[in-house]
């Protein structure tokens with residue numbers, strides 16, 4: 179069987195098993211494994227050449243406490259299932275990434291962030307506890323109080339501390355499934371950075387940025403803010419609309435279709451449309467949080483060669499200069515990204531979680547030689563400005579780059595060696611990055 | 614009040630998919646199986662996701678009193694019963710080992726038939742209800758590869774047909790389900806032709822629709838109806854030479 183990340187860039191012949199919950203411990207015997215949830219990480223984080231253990235059959239919800247909004251579920255349950263079950267009862271995940279297809283295990287292992295990171299923190303803020311299957315085949319309850327060190331490393335630990343079997347997460351109360359979205363066009367990078375700060379109290383904020391605009395337009399962006407709409411605001415709309423209908427991209431598009439030219443045209447058109455639609459309106463939850471989920475298999479739009487994501491975080495101190503340098507390098511290369519997303523981040527937490535106080539920029543590129551060379555240059559710029567990289571998106575970074583950017587990587591490696599984890603849990607990514 | 618379904622042999626993949634299908638339509642579930650604690654987590658999951666009542670009952674199809682004990686446990690006579698109990702078993706072992714052959718015959722035929730007869734009596738007295746028996750296309754004609762199982766299913770199919778005939782006009786209906794290949798642990802590791810293989814969810818959907826439409830006999834994938842018509846029509850001198 180062939181496994182790839184969501185970017186379909188590197189492909190590996192790798193056996194994938196989907197053990198029943200009761201057979202999980204025995205799946206660990208006999209050498210290193212790595213857990214795999216929905217496979218929405220872009221690179222090789224959820225792939226082991228020896229044994230990849232899927233959580234597809236760990237798909238049951240175990241308990242729900244209505245008073246606290248506390249859900250206990252097995253780790254293969256997805257955020258989409260949680261929304262489907264609990265939104266009609268007035269609950270929504272506290273933190274969600276840009277796709278609802280991710281599993282609880284994947285959300286924990288990447289300590290994913292959402293459009294509310296600046297206010298509410300990363301996924302860890304919603305995690306009360308989880309059970310972690312360790313190298314000896316026994317399960318330990320981990321929380322802020324119990325096995326706190328393991329709890330901390332596992333959130334953001336990319337599956338390298340064990341397999342999360344079940345987790346308890348807190349949901350947030352919402353009055354409706356509608357979001358009041360406000361779109362603010364920002365003429366350049368300075369303008370969008372200022373706007374993020376002006377609107378720091380918004381619950382959700384994220385900017386799409388035209389990474390191909392140059393000169394005075396460099397960094398022009400559409401800042402999108404969102405608030406959960408109350409009952410009084412939604413008029414006669416159904417309070418909890420269901421998920422949007424999905425369509426499937428049935429075939430790979432030709433590999434060269436998404437290139438510098440089409441990216442430039444797309445970005446310019448997106449900017450014009452966004453500017454015209456500026457202002458406030460009500461959007462359903464699926465359209466606001468998960469626009470890409472509407473097209474199943476959209477990753478095939480990049481064709482058979484696949485694509486790579488690049489996502490970095492830059493600290494406040496280096497952010498403006500660093501972002502300018504990144505945008506210049508991209509615009510100069512002409513290798514455009516269709517979706518460039520800029521987001522303000524709140525305080526850093528955790529032993530190995532990605533977010534840091536400052537900004538994060540995410541881009542995707544077709545996996546061409548030119549784009550890969552460009553990304554090597556972007557790595558350098560991030561290093562020079564004190565930033566770091568998001569492993570959930572990475573498929574190609576070198577160990578040298580990671581360890582130069584992030585001294586915590588060496589501590590994770592040391593902790594793994596000390597705790598007997600290095601020989602039990604390994605991914606293609608952890609081997610590439612010397613974790 | 615919501616309607617209720619009793620599912621016998623509930624641990625089977627087909628049975629669980631059927632349970633979820635009924636629960637999604639708001640039905641109360643009574644799940645009967647050997648070792649009911651095995652379904653505790655699924656019970657909780659269904660209850661949380663679909664907000665229906667789910668009860669678990671210890672049940673062995675080979676124990677003559679088991680069905681009465683389950684019935685005594687239930688708050689009310691269910692509206693529908695689905696029997697998914699079955700045992701495929703290795704044909705070659707069954708040829709050698711009479712005890713094993715007996716187990717196959719009893720698990721697929723005797724146990725389910727006797728229990729459904731008791732339920733039929735209760736349904737008849739009430740004047741309503743539907744009995745769904747999961748049999749198999751293997752019962753349509755005996756083949757070298759599984760004729761002990763096939764013979765038992767054949768008996769079960771005949772039993773259901775007779776029961777339907779007897780109950781006609783009483784308000785009680787009987788549905789015979791004849792799945793072709795279904796992708797379940799029962800057949801794990803066998804090479805099944807994808808075009809002829811249903812998912813447990815397909816069977817579940819077909820069963821629910823058959824209950825709603827009060828159908829007599831259903832094949833899950835349409836083409837099985839034609840395939841089995843041909844298989845039945847082959848003259849014996851030809852059929853005995855075939856290997857499939």
Ligand SMILES: Cc1cc2nc3c(=O)[nH]c(=O)nc-3n(C[C@H](O)[C@H](O)[C@H](O)COP(=O)(O)OP(=O)(O)OC[C@H]3O[C@@H](n4cnc5c(N)ncnc54)[C@H](O)[C@@H]3O)c2cc1C
Nearest residue numbers: 215216217218219275276281283284287290291336337342
């Ligand atoms: C369209 C799209 C938008 C996205 N937007 C965002 C975003 O806004 N913010 C963000 O933070 N991320 C985002 N992501 C990335 C995504 O949220 C993460 O990659 C997430 O980890 C994927 O979860 P998964 O279930 O698919 O895990 P996988 O991709 O299968 O695995 C990811 C990692 O989690 C580990 N893992 C999985 N299950 C377990 C388990 N049970 N126990 C231990 N380890 C486990 C794996 O070993 C691997 O290291 C996005 C991805 C896509 C495709």
Ligand SMILES: NC(=O)c1ccc[n+]([C@@H]2O[C@H](COP(=O)([O-])OP(=O)(O)OC[C@H]3O[C@@H](n4cnc5c(N)ncnc54)[C@H](OP(=O)(O)O)[C@@H]3O)[C@@H](O)[C@H]2O)c1
Nearest residue numbers: 622624625626627647673674697698699749794795797799
């Ligand atoms: N899979 C196919 O391709 C296929 C095709 C045609 C028909 N069918 C029929 O569909 C039904 C469901 O089968 P399946 O594929 O889902 O396989 P399965 O999981 O093997 O289901 C059979 C179920 O019957 C139960 N059972 C057997 N003997 C029992 C007994 N004495 N008391 C109580 N329960 C008993 C088993 O319970 P335990 O878990 O306790 O063993 C098991 O849950 C069966 O009748 C089968 O013959 C299947």
